[in-house]
Amino acid sequence: MxxxxxxxxxxxxxxxxxxxxxxxxxxxxxxxxxxxxxxxxxxxxxxxxxxxxxxxxxxxxxxxxxxxxxxxxxxxxxxxxxxxxxxxxxxxxxxxxxxxxxxxxxxxxxxxxxxxxxxxxxxxxxxxxxxxxxxxxxxxxxxxxxxxxxxxxxxxxxxxxxxxxxxxxxxxxxxxxxETIEEFGEKMAPNVEQYGELLGHTIYFYTKDTGKPVNFTPPAYALKDIEELPRFKNIQADHTGCNYWWIEYGGRLDTIHDTEDIKYELWKVVYGIWNYIKNSGNFPEAENMTLEWVGTVPGKRESRRFEGxxxxxxxxxxxxxxxxxxxxxxxWALDLHPSDGVYSALPSCTQWxxxxxxxxxxxxxxxxxxxxxxxxxxxxxxxxxxxxxxxxxxxxxxxxxxxxxxxxxxxxxxxxxxxxxxxxxxxxxxxxxxxxxxxxxxLKLDKSKYVSSKAKVSVSSELNLTELRTSENWKTLQMPSAQMLPITSDQKELSLRVPVNASEATTLEVTLKVSLDPTNFTPEKVIGLYSKEVKEGSQHVDLTFDVSELGDTYVFVCFAPNTAIQLNYSEDRITGILSVFRKENKAVSNFGEQKPPADIGIDGFEFWTPQRRPEGQNIAMQIKTPLFIGKKENLNSGIIRPVQSTNAWIADFEDNQPTLTLEWEEAKDISSIKLYFDADLDHAMESTQFGHPESVVPYCVESFRIKDENGKCIFQTETNHSTLCEISFDQPVKTSKLEVEFDRKNNSTPVSIFDFICN
Ligand SMILES: Cc1cc2nc3c(=O)[nH]c(=O)nc-3n(C[C@H](O)[C@H](O)[C@H](O)COP(=O)(O)OP(=O)(O)OC[C@H]3O[C@@H](n4cnc5c(N)ncnc54)[C@H](O)[C@@H]3O)c2cc1C
Structure with missing residues (x-):
């Protein structure tokens, strides 16, 4: 005691x-x-x-x-x-x-x-x-x-x-x-009186369906008149959490010292919205719903920025x-919000x-x-x-x-x-x-300091892409659709044969585009154009583009929408090969094309974006000028994601046991190994609320073993799901050879790896 x-x-x-x-x-x-x-x-x-x-x-x-x-x-x-x-x-x-x-x-x-x-x-x-x-x-x-x-x-x-x-x-x-426009010449600098200067705070809420009716009596401080919120018509009973990012308040206040006051105002709005959902009679689907969680700590967007x-x-x-x-x-876009937040009649964000x-x-x-x-x-x-x-x-x-x-x-x-x-x-x-x-x-990783750079590297196979194979999956060409393919500076032509199904005689419009900056993926420059007459029924359309003036870059084979035409979609999912579509994503101010007002210092361009899995298959086609996208030399690129090429060694589809071998003339002491896999760096992988279809992305090798010169297994795993797999040995392994055997997951996703280093 x-x-x-x-x-x-x-x-x-x-x-x-x-x-x-x-x-x-x-x-x-x-x-x-x-x-x-x-x-x-x-x-x-x-x-x-x-x-x-x-x-x-x-x-x-x-x-x-x-x-x-x-x-x-x-x-x-x-x-x-x-x-x-x-x-x-x-x-x-x-x-x-x-x-x-x-x-x-x-x-x-x-x-x-x-x-x-x-x-x-x-x-x-x-x-x-x-x-x-x-x-x-x-x-x-x-x-x-x-x-x-x-x-x-x-x-x-x-x-x-x-x-x-x-x-x-x-x-x-x-x-x-x-800042004012004058200070840094930033043409997007806001008109402070109209727009305000700071972004406000937000509090979220989650709801759940209890399976039986639930009443709600709002606290006395809940907002009474929902029409005080200019955006009240956006309220939906099935919206939750991040969907309500526009419940924003405080941008006209001191977002540090007034935070407690801002929090009470946000609670007022949250409970007012929930009262509206539960008790206005406009949302019968909310009868069995209750509040499961309401934030108690406001999410803060902006306060001090320190000078570096x-x-x-x-x-x-x-x-x-x-x-x-x-x-x-x-x-991310330049994404500013009106300081009046939830009480502003202006659009809740401006994103460029x-x-x-x-x-x-x-x-x-x-x-x-x-x-x-x-x-x-x-x-x-x-x-x-x-x-x-x-x-x-x-x-x-x-x-x-x-x-x-x-x-x-x-x-x-x-x-x-x-x-x-x-x-x-x-x-x-x-x-x-x-x-x-x-x-x-x-920037590239300098490989010269690693023991692996001194090794003779051999692989069991290399993917020379001749085809994105057809499947049973035909889709109408509803929206502008493109297949991204990487080409190399030594390539003269890109020759494709595309299976097409037409419900009537019509014209297929195809454009080949590239980014002006080959390290970007904004198709803006036209390289070639085709108007192909197609007859009713199934057929192949041949397209040949002159690409001799291009360096290493991705090209976009863009198909104009035509509801009389269907394209075939392949089950093949390959590192660095992707289809994209000119579709909208209003959540991030993508309306198919960015059309900024004149003189705000922003570029206009088209958006071409992928579909999320299980959609997002590649457009089936034969590639008559094969693309050597999986060569082992890609392991030397020092870049562990596709940029101007796949930057990956990709095994052949038919390779049942893809293997990477490193050999040295003399035995080396190996104490650490790093492998860089394709965990789909195109996938946004939102951390919360946004569900994803799979727990390991299809491209990522999950199972592999590493053997030494005697065939002894020195490392194995069946549960890799990360870009970087780091292996370290307490005692260095003395060997003149490392053999890495990768297990293929299925016949339509060839094994790939961006890089392998050891020391
Ligand atoms: C509603 C809203 C929507 C947004 N939308 C997105 C979005 O969709 N995706 C996205 O990525 N970003 C989004 N942002 C921006 C993003 O959330 C913030 O910019 C980001 O959280 C900033 O990260 P941070 O680590 O600087 O701050 P914080 O995430 O705020 O982390 C700072 C931490 O420091 C702690 N701390 C503060 N003072 C002290 C102290 N004295 N001692 C010890 N610890 C302290 C805080 O408690 C906090 O945990 C949004 C922001 C808001 C508010």
Whole structure:
């Protein structure tokens, strides 16, 4: 028993921790930064004021994490985030394809707890910063659950707290609001009076059908007059969670200090909407429904943005500017919202897309005032307009991984964060990121330092694509439909034979298009055009295009809609081969074509986007000028996703036991192996609410074994479901040969792999 008499001076229990890197904020950015830094070999303390990790992606807020793929509604093919962010998404798909936010929480906690280098302090709020001159010295944080005061000191600090509590208290320069057009020449800069300056907060709700009638009496504070919401006609009984992203409020207030008031207003709107659904009589289908969950922590979109060594702007995103210190990629639209949110009569968002993905420079994450401070998440150094794109969680999370590698490098090599952007350092940081499967547009993994680069490589077969085989699946050519095919600079012609079914004599219009920038997937330049007369019935249409002027690039074989014509769709699913359609995806402002008003600094172009599985089959055709898309030399590309080619070794369809063999003249000591598989980087893999058809994507090799020179199996798995499979051996394996046997899943999906490295 503990019994104490009156004491004049009591104080909290205090715990001091010294670490290498202190990260404040355990949203997706802080979490991915912590895991990445820990794996680079530094000690990390991760302080998160909530009981779970994930921030807006957690079960407390329940936003689906998105990034460059933009719900697969823009032209950014194969742009999904990789690295630790991708690992989390792929694990979430494996365990939780239904998108249960609670399961997503468990994955984040598990990943962090598995890292010995991370000390995780949940329920712990950072509230005080000691700093002297341009250095942060320590941070105080309080845990209300264990009533402990933590004094945390570190060599480097990373602020991933959303509102930027750490940077603010450390005195770093920041902005809150919108820049004028004049400041950076950003033509999308809002008219502040009409549109406001800040994006507001949101609270979501989930409902469920109980199978019997349920009454609802609204709380006294619920909104009474639903017509106060200009968008009330959008309310639907079957909408839930993220469908209600437009319940937004607070953009005209102080989105930090007024947050509690904003929360009450959002609850008022949420319960008012539910009252309308339950009691207006307009939704009889809601009779058995009840509220299952209402958010208690508002999802915050925007507050402070801190000033780094560089501030990204609209032009960097639209022109896809290149940076020497690029650490990550983005691709979400420039997405701004009227500050009046749910009470605004204006469209609830303005989204303008770029033609492809863009680079994010490290300098946006390094404080220009405080020497040992990094930024991560939505608070990084970007203009209000650029923030419209960089703020989404998967984009901020991959940039945060770049921050983590830079921070670890700066600690281990005793250089300042700002020095890590210099050529001699940034190249190593970029290479470390690429090795961990991160994507930085236009950069390649330098393979020369790996033992694997000295090996003689042989493969059991290589796919020379001569056909996308026909199936029983004929579909009417309802909308513009295209088959994407990669061609090489040495190719003179592309010759195709397309099976067609016509209900009457008609004309088939086919256009061959390419992107002006071969690293984009926005078909905009016409290379060839056909008007083919077809007769009633089944037949083949022959098409030959001159491609001699093109370099390595994807071409789009575009079929104009014609309801008298059916095309055949193949069951063959092949790495780097995709069909796309000119269809709308209003959720991301894709109306088939981007038609911006003049003079807002945005390009006009067509959207050609894929269908989600189980749809999205390739258009069947014979390829009379075969495409050598699966050659083993693709393993040397240093790029682990399709860009200007498949970048993958792809085995032949008929290869029953695809095998990759590496041989050296002398035995080598192998202590680590990395294999980079195709976990479908075109798949948006939304983390929450959005269900997905399968837990492992069809292209991904699940089962394989690695054998040494004696045929002894040194590694095997049957459960791979990730882009990056990392294998390390406690004792190096001495061998002059490695043989990797891959198991094919079915006859229509050939085995593929982007890269294999070992050391
Ligand atoms: C309604 C809404 C819809 C959106 N739509 C999407 C979408 O569809 N997809 C998408 O990817 N993004 C979307 N966004 C944007 C995205 O959610 C945010 O930009 C993103 O969460 C920013 O990530 P972050 O890690 O910086 O912040 P957060 O996710 O907010 O994480 C910061 C964490 O730091 C913690 N923290 C704060 N202060 C302290 C402290 N003092 N001590 C310790 N911890 C602290 C917070 O509790 C929080 O968990 C949306 C945002 C909102 C609000």
């Amino acid at each position: 503990i019994q104490e008499t009156y004491s004049k001076n009591r104080s909290l229990k205090e715990v001091s921790i010294e670490t290498d890197l202190l990260i404040v904020g355990g949203g997706l950015s802080g979490t991915c930064a912590a895991i990445t830094a820990a794996r680079q070999g530094v000690k990390v303390v991760l302080v998160q004021d909530r009981p779970v990790l994930g921030g807006n992606a957690s079960s407390e807020v329940r936003l689906w994490a998105l990034g460059a793929t933009s719900h697969m509604g823009n032209n950014n093919r194969w742009s999904r985030e990789t690295g630790v962010t991708g690992e989390i998404l792929e694990e979430n798909l494996y365990r939780n394809k239904e998108g249960n936010a609670l399961i997503f929480d468990t994955i984040l906690i598990e990943k962090v707890k598995q890292e010995e280098n991370i000390t995780l302090l949940l329920n712990t709020s950072a509230f005080e910063v000691a700093h002297e001159g341009t250095q942060i010295q320590s941070v105080k944080a309080f845990n209300s659950q264990n009533s402990t005061l933590y004094k945390l000191s570190a060599k480097r600090y990373c602020d991933a707290s959303g509102d930027g509590v750490l940077s603010f208290l450390a005195g770093a320069s920041f902005r809150m609001g919108a 060594l560089y501030m990204m702007k609209q032009q960097d995103i639209i022109k896809q500017n290149k940076f020497e210190d690029a650490i990550a990629h983005g691709g 897309h770029s033609k492809g993905t863009y680079q994010i420079p490290l300098r946006t994450a390094i404080s220009r005032d405080i020497d040992n401070l990094y930024f991560a998440g939505r608070l990084v150094s970007v203009s209000h307009v650029a923030f419209g794109s960089t703020r989404v969680m998967l984009t901020s999370a991959v940039a945060a991984e770049g921050v983590a590698v830079s921070a670890a490098y700066s600690i281990l090599n005793d250089v300042l964060p700002k020095e890590t952007v210099e050529k001699e350092h940034i190249t190593k940081i970029q290479q470390a990121l690429l090795e961990k499967s991160s994507y930085i547009p236009h």
